[in-house]
Amino acid sequence: ILNVEQSPQSLHVQEGDSTNFTCSFPSSNFYALHWYRWETAKSPEALFVMTLNGDEKKKGRISATLNTKEGYSYLYIKGSQPEDSATYLCAVDSNYQLIWGAGTKLIIKP
Amino acid sequence: DGGITQSPKYLFRKEGQNVTLSCEQNLNHDAMYWYRQDPGQGLRLIYYSQIVNDFQKGDIAEGYSVSREKKESFPLTVTSAQKNPTAFYLCASMGRTGNQPQHFGDGTRLSIL
Numbered sequence: 174i175l176n177v178e179q180s181p182q183s184l185h186v187q188e189g190d191s192t193n194f195t196c197s198f199p200s201s202n203f204y205a206l207h208w209y210r211w212e213t214a215k216s217p218e219a220l221f222v223m224t225l226n227g228d229e230k231k232k233g234r235i236s237a238t239l240n241t242k243e244g245y246s247y248l249y250i251k252g253s254q255p256e257d258s259a260t261y262l263c264a265v266d267s268n269y270q271l272i273w274g275a276g277t278k279l280i281i282k283p
Numbered sequence: 284d285g286g287i288t289q290s291p292k293y294l295f296r297k298e299g300q301n302v303t304l305s306c307e308q309n310l311n312h313d314a315m316y317w318y319r320q321d322p323g324q325g326l327r328l329i330y331y332s333q334i335v336n337d338f339q340k341g342d343i344a345e346g347y348s349v350s351r352e353k354k355e356s357f358p359l360t361v362t363s364a365q366k367n368p369t370a371f372y373l374c375a376s377m378g379r380t381g382n383q384p385q386h387f388g389d390g391t392r393l394s395i396l
Contacts (some may be wrong), residue, residue, distance in 0.1 A: 205382045240354065252377030262325065269314055269333055269379060270341075275325035 306374030
């Protein structure tokens, strides 16, 4: 059974600081790696879908990298703002079924 | 605008009652999914469907049933056999061409009376 792990479970960051967190997964049966942002009282919103080893994607102050050989992805947030407070989920696409991590809850302190 | 609509937003179930959660999408996606979220836990897959008239059990299918008679619709029935149905339920859909993300509805919160 594919197991996707995210760390840390939660993170408090001072406004203006940069931060990053990790998604780990088995490197076999890998099709794609998804990152989502889930704000309270809203539905999860897709950030990135990544497939190739060494892939890097960027959306504003948020970026992600992918290493399929060693089975991890990093999500980076530069210059954290209060609106970045959310739970960040990663998921591995294994033949159109997403296997989800438990998420990293990010809290930005003003 | 294209999207996924879940209804109702809040639902209450009596003991021994079956309830059905609605999920409709106009994104022309082939694949649809039902997830359950409990406090402090990640998303757990209940059922998914990759094509009309076909669906597969996820990790926690016991006590639930689904149908996929139309591409746009994937209703979830929470049966009386589901002994702990109180949770937040999310429906999602995904295109099967290219590497597309999942799109989510706003969720249904189910509680027991």
